[in-house]
Amino acid sequence: MSHERIVILDLGSQYTQLIARRIRELGVYSEILRFDTPAARLRELAPKGLVLSGGPASVYEHGAPRVDPGVFDLGVPVLGICYGLQLMVEATGGKVTAAVAREYGRTACRVDPTSPLFAAVPQDTTVWMSHGDVVQAVDGRFRAIASTSTTPFAAVVHAERPLYGVQFHPEVVHSTHGRQLLAGFVRGVCGCTSDWVMSSFVDEAVAAIRARVGERGVVVCGLSGGVDSAVVALLLDRAIGPRLRCIFVDNGLLRLGEAQEVEAAFRPRLGDRLQVIHAGERFLARLAGVTDPEVKRKRIGHEFVAVFKDAAAGVADAHFLAQGTLYPDVIESVSATGGPSVTIKTHHNVGGLPAELGFELVEPLRQLFKDEVRRLGEELGLEPHLIWRQPFPGPGLAVRVLGEVTPARLELVRRADAIVREELAQDPIHPTIWQGFAVLLPIQSVGVMGDARTYESTCVLRVVESQDGMTADWVRVPHETLARISTRITNEVRGINRVVLDITSKPPGTIEWE
Ligand code: XMP
Numbered sequence: 001m002s003h004e005r006i007v008i009l010d011l012g013s014q015y016t017q018l019i020a021r022r023i024r025e026l027g028v029y030s031e032i033l034r035f036d037t038p039a040a041r042l043r044e045l046a047p048k049g050l051v052l053s054g055g056p057a058s059v060y061e062h063g064a065p066r067v068d069p070g071v072f073d074l075g076v077p078v079l080g081i082c083y084g085l086q087l088m089v090e091a092t093g094g095k096v097t098a099a100v101a102r103e104y105g106r107t108a109c110r111v112d113p114t115s116p117l118f119a120a121v122p123q124d125t126t127v128w129m130s131h132g133d134v135v136q137a138v139d140g141r142f143r144a145i146a147s148t149s150t151t152p153f154a155a156v157v158h159a160e161r162p163l164y165g166v167q168f169h170p171e172v173v174h175s176t177h178g179r180q181l182l183a184g185f186v187r188g189v190c191g192c193t194s195d196w197v198m199s200s201f202v203d204e205a206v207a208a209i210r211a212r213v214g215e216r217g218v219v220v221c222g223l224s225g226g227v228d229s230a231v232v233a234l235l236l237d238r239a240i241g242p243r244l245r246c247i248f249v250d251n252g253l254l255r256l257g258e259a260q261e262v263e264a265a266f267r268p269r270l271g272d273r274l275q276v277i278h279a280g281e282r283f284l285a286r287l288a289g290v291t292d293p294e295v296k297r298k299r300i301g302h303e304f305v306a307v308f309k310d311a312a313a314g315v316a317d318a319h320f321l322a323q324g325t326l327y328p329d330v331i332e333s334v335s336a337t338g339g340p341s342v343t344i345k346t347h348h349n350v351g352g353l354p355a356e357l358g359f360e361l362v363e364p365l366r367q368l369f370k371d372e373v374r375r376l377g378e379e380l381g382l383e384p385h386l387i388w389r390q391p392f393p394g395p396g397l398a399v400r401v402l403g404e405v406t407p408a409r410l411e412l413v414r415r416a417d418a419i420v421r422e423e424l425a426q427d428p429i430h431p432t433i434w435q436g437f438a439v440l441l442p443i444q445s446v447g448v449m450g451d452a453r454t455y456e457s458t459c460v461l462r463v464v465e466s467q468d469g470m471t472a473d474w475v476r477v478p479h480e481t482l483a484r485i486s487t488r489i490t491n492e493v494r495g496i497n498r499v500v501l502d503i504t505s506k507p508p509g510t511i512e513w514e
Contacts (some may be wrong), residue, residue: 003029004192007047010331011035011055011065011083017328017468019051019081019171021369022179027194028186031367032331039070049077049190052084054169058098058133059083059090066091077162077189082131085165089156092163094138101150103129106174109154112145116188117155117164120180127154127168128175135167162189198375202235205364209239212362217319219362220312223248223274224394225262227387228324228365231373234380235364236322237269245273245318247311249304252280253396253410256418265383279307287398287405291442293514296405300395309357321359325366326373328468370468390421390435391469399514403442408495409457413440415493416459423485424463424477433475434466438489439502439513447497456497459489463502464511472506 006023010016010032023030030051033042042050050071057064069091072078080088086096109127111118127148135153138144146155146166155166164185170178186192213219221233223246236244246266250259259276266274286299312318365373377387398405401413416438424436439460447454461482466472486499502509 003196004048005045006030006049006051006186006190006192007037007042007045008032008051008053009035009037009067009071009084011053011067011087012057013054013081013083015169015171016053017331017369019053019182021371022171022182023051023186024196024369024372026179026183026186026192027196028192029196034332035065035067037068039068039074042068042071042076043074047076048192049079049186050074051185052078052080052087054082054084054130057083059086059096060133072161072163075161077185078164079185079189080163080165081171082167082169083133085156085167086133086135088163088165089135089138089142089153092139092141092158094142095136096133097136099132099134099150102132103148103150104131105129107148107168109146109148109168111155115145115155115157115184117145117157117166117181117184119184119188121177121184126174126176127166127170128172128178129168131167135165164189198372198379201368201372201376202238202379205235206239209236209362209364213240213243213320217317218243218245218315219320219322220315220318220359221246221322222308223262223266225254225258225389226324226392227370227377227382227389228326228373230262230265230382230386231377231380232322232324232364233266233270234377234382236362238380242273244270245275245315246270247308247315248274248276249307249311250276250278250280251283251300251304251307251396252278253283253300253398253405255392255397255421256414261385265386275311277307277311279303282307283398284405284407284410289404291403293399296398296514297395300398304394312357312359319360320362321357322362322364324373325363327365327367327369330366390433390437393512399512400437400439402440402513409440412457412493412495413438413459416440416489416496419488419492420461420463420485423481423488427478427481429475429477429481432465434464434469434472435511436461436463436475436477438462440496445498449497454497456495458498458500459493459496460513461485461499461501462511462513464506466506466511469511472511474503474505 008019020030020032090096106126107129109125113123134151141159142156144153145157148154157164170181223229233246283303286303290296374387397413401409420438441458443458444455463475463477464472465475489496489499
């Protein structure tokens with residue numbers, strides 16, 4: 001089924017994906033295309049509206065990215081954001097210069113309440129600015145519909161055509177009525193009716209899987225314990241039921257109780273269509289004596305492929321492999337400089353399964369963002385603890401045991417990690433946490449317990465907030481919670497006598513320690 005869609009032309013903004021997510025939150029399907037997508041191609045796609053993203057370039061720079069001028073003649077409403085606004089104005093005869101006073105951060109803005117863009121925005125609002133260039137003059141065809149103390153053209157509209165532009169960023173939460181503005185554009189200006197909802201996506205995805213798989217054999221699906229592969233499995237179960245086989249590899253590097261939880265959730269649904277492979281010993285044998293983080297990752301990856309390959313080879317009539325590839329992994333993005341170089345990210349959810357496995361791929365989540373996958377999981381009746389599970393790296397606890405991974409050291413970090421997660425789950429700050437876990441360091445230090453000297457391991461608390469894992473900040477966990485975590489770990493985990501807190505953001509640190 002085809003949906004009403006808004007196309008976003010990506011001019012290199014760090015916020016492009018956020019624009020797409022915000023529009024989808026309004027129930028309107030949006031997709032991101034390269035800035036140089038020809039107008040003729042856009043005409044074929046018949047979007048209800050176009051958004052030109054921001055970007056790091058200046059329109060008056062040589063080689064700055066430009067859209068096909070034909071996009072302004074399609075008769076389709078356009079919303080230019082920041083650089084997108086400047087580009088639109090410049091392309092239609094206006095003038096952009098470097099701003100005398102640059103604007104960054106929250107800025108008071110007065111809007112024209114008669115514009116459909118601002119139908120649900122108060123006349124005085126706060127917007128998020130981040131620009132060094134400014135529209136200095138527009139030819140008579142554009143007029144200002146919002147201004148700030150330093151920017152007379154904070155928002156503009158074309159006199160005859162449905163071309164709108166905003167200098168600020170409505171997609172970021174710091175623009176207090178950004179959501180209402182985007183709603184004003186996609187509903188008020190473009191006339192979208194919000195037909196993108198996960199309940200109808202289920203039926204469409206099921207139909208699409210059936211059409212793709214037909215009668216051509218069995219689909220093998222690797223379950224990882226994460227939400228993406230779980231949702232893929234549930235969709236496939238609905239679509240092709242008896243011809244689904246799920247393989248769950250317990251690599252011995254999972255969190256406390258995790259393998260049991262996955263089996264408890266899926267065994268009742270799948271019966272003997274679920275194969276659980278306990279391969280912990282194989283993985284640990286490959287990790288013996290290894291301390292280098294990259295060697296650890298590679299060995300775990302190779303072992304995973306070997307184990308999975310063996311298991312898949314035992315599945316009669318296997319023809320397809322299901323993967324939980326998400327939309328951010330398939331967007332063709334432009335480089336940060338806005339140049340034409342293309343990066344197509346490929347991503348394999350379950351440990352990086354190579355093409356050599358020789359299966360055709362089924363990727364039913366390719367259109368979705370993570371938050372949509374979670375909503376889909378709810379729709380399909382997946383248990384909340386599986387839906388809201390925090391991200392967990394493929395190499396598992398092995399990259400949270402610095403130094404050699406031994407069964408004893410794994411057990412230390414596994415038990416400390418369980419305490420960290422249990423305590424954080426009870427703290428009011430829990431919803432703000434992206435990941436909170438323990439890392440075991442390869443050092444021992446002196447302590448005292450009772451009257452005895454101890455010489456035991458140190459563990460680190462790593463608690464971060466993040467939107468997507470690309471950048472992160474450490475969470476200011478209340479001292480009382482930190483105290484409880486520290487006391488419980490040192491009391492309950494024999495072998496750890498010291499707990500320290502990681503207060504490094506990303507960058508410069510990464511979230512995981514290896
Ligand atoms: P870093 O440590 O690079 O991690 O800041 C960013 C996010 O990615 C997760 N992560 C992984 N996820 N396979 C995964 O599926 C991996 O090998 C892997 N390594 C890191 C990490 O937990 C964080 O959320």
